[in-house]
Amino acid sequence: MPSCSKENPPYPNTPRLTLVTSTGSDNKRTSGGQSDWSALMAKAQGGDRDAYRFLLKQIEPYVRSIAGRCFNRPADAEDVVQDVLLTVHAVRDTYDPKRPFGPWLVAIANRRIIDRLRRHTRRKSREIELAAEHETFPDARANLDTTTSAERALIGAIDKLPPEQREAIKMLKLNEMSLKEASRASGRSIAALKVATHRAIRNLRDLLKGKPS
Amino acid sequence: MKNTSDLIDALADSITPVRRLHPPFVRAALWLSLAAVVLGLLCVAHGVRADISMRLRESVFVVSMAGALATAVLAAMAAFKLSLPDSARWWLLLPFPALAVWVSTIGYGCLTNWVGMDPEGIHMGEAARCFATLLLTSVPLSIAMLVMLRHAALLRPTAVAAIGGLAVAAMTSFTLSLIHDLDATIMILLWNLGTAALIAGLASLFGRSTLAWIAARVMPALPPQLSGH
Numbered sequence: 001m002p003s004c005s006k007e008n009p010p011y012p013n014t015p016r017l018t019l020v021t022s023t024g025s026d027n028k029r030t031s032g033g034q035s036d037w038s039a040l041m042a043k044a045q046g047g048d049r050d051a052y053r054f055l056l057k058q059i060e061p062y063v064r065s066i067a068g069r070c071f072n073r074p075a076d077a078e079d080v081v082q083d084v085l086l087t088v089h090a091v092r093d094t095y096d097p098k099r100p101f102g103p104w105l106v107a108i109a110n111r112r113i114i115d116r117l118r119r120h121t122r123r124k125s126r127e128i129e130l131a132a133e134h135e136t137f138p139d140a141r142a143n144l145d146t147t148t149s150a151e152r153a154l155i156g157a158i159d160k161l162p163p164e165q166r167e168a169i170k171m172l173k174l175n176e177m178s179l180k181e182a183s184r185a186s187g188r189s190i191a192a193l194k195v196a197t198h199r200a201i202r203n204l205r206d207l208l209k210g211k212p213s
Numbered sequence: 214m215k216n217t218s219d220l221i222d223a224l225a226d227s228i229t230p231v232r233r234l235h236p237p238f239v240r241a242a243l244w245l246s247l248a249a250v251v252l253g254l255l256c257v258a259h260g261v262r263a264d265i266s267m268r269l270r271e272s273v274f275v276v277s278m279a280g281a282l283a284t285a286v287l288a289a290m291a292a293f294k295l296s297l298p299d300s301a302r303w304w305l306l307l308p309f310p311a312l313a314v315w316v317s318t319i320g321y322g323c324l325t326n327w328v329g330m331d332p333e334g335i336h337m338g339e340a341a342r343c344f345a346t347l348l349l350t351s352v353p354l355s356i357a358m359l360v361m362l363r364h365a366a367l368l369r370p371t372a373v374a375a376i377g378g379l380a381v382a383a384m385t386s387f388t389l390s391l392i393h394d395l396d397a398t399i400m401i402l403l404w405n406l407g408t409a410a411l412i413a414g415l416a417s418l419f420g421r422s423t424l425a426w427i428a429a430r431v432m433p434a435l436p437p438q439l440s441g442h
Contacts, residue, residue, distance in 0.1 A: 089224045111368050
């Protein structure tokens with residue numbers, strides 16, 4: 001039994017359950033109690049799709065009410081509901097219709113809730129959620145480390161190039177200009193730009209490998 | 214994650230008829246009859262120990278054998294009962310009285326037989342045959358237990374695997390005592406308590422993952438579109 005549960009688990013024929021779900025079908029369930037669910041599950045074990053769908057729809061709000069008492073975030077509770085439904089599906093052959101359905105379902109729900117609470121605890125012990133005080137700069141973009149170290153190294157190396165090579169690299173490679181456009185913009189010949197680019201790339205290779213240019 | 218109503222539709226559409234599990238004690242009896250078959254085959258193949266009629270007159274030996282057998286039976290019943298979702302966890306305690314009797318007689322035997330141990334008491338040939346018997350008993354019984362309890366992977370994996378391991382260990386120890394005449398005290402201690410601790414320890418360490426592995430192969434219960442869930 002998970003410790004988060006402050007009260008006893010609401011078995012289907014207790015009055016509390018009628019407060020949790022107030023659909024029309026509840027009257028039938030609370031009057032018929034678990035025997036309805038038992039009969040539906042027995043039919044589902046025989047392969048009756050409609051009975052099974054009806055049963056799953058009926059137990060869904062009930063399981064959600066149990067999960068809701070253990071998890072604050074609705075998304076977590078919903079995950080548990082889905083886990084419980086999948087487990088019910090996987091172990092449906094363990095249900096004996098001669099026994100009450102409620103304790104069987106509550107036991108499965110408790111197992112899944114405990115599993116998820118354990119997973120939460122494990123994650124909390126390893127991970128820290130970033131809060132506002134963890135941010136170092138008021139500008140949100142300043143906190144994002146988008147520039148990788150390789151990019152930074154390349155930009156630094158380009159800045160160290162001689163001016164004509166730097167200009168050629170910036171125009172032809174960074175700004176993706178054609179040779180003709182670059183020639184027009186800089187007033188240098190195409191051949192001179194090609195030579196400058198070639199030398200710039202060779203220098204960059206040396207610079208990035210750590211050799212002096 | 215999918216919408217819950219979509220999940221319900223997918224589950225309902227994929228439902229197939231299932232055979233209800235037999236009551237837990239019937240399934241425990243099935244497993245115990247498998248154990249009886251294994252024990253019978255080993256007795257036929259190897260023969261019971263030569264001094265069995267003499268040993269059966271010793272009350273400590275009889276109590277120890279009865280304790281091991283009772284531990285095996287009660288642990289198997291507890292394992293099958295515990296593997297159901299709505300059974301109380303107190304079933305875990307069921308084999309412990311028998312376990313206490315068994316362990317205490319082993320200890321008593323050790324104290325009284327201590328002087329009886331001589332250097333020729335331990336033979337490697339006998340130890341190797343003993344090991345073969347151990348594997349021949351515990352491996353098929355463990356596999357049968359894991360397959361029969363596969364649905365517990367989703368419910369109480371560690372407790373069920375540990376108590377199932379205790380059942381296998383007790384049954385293995387009973388078989389060893391019936392077949393091999395290992396009277397040296399250290400051997401008794403090693404084989405009985407050692408194998409019991411080893412099997413139960415392995416079961417509780419790896420039981421959870423092994424049950425999940427078996428369940429994934431033998432129990433394709435989830436529809437394929439949800440298997441990655």
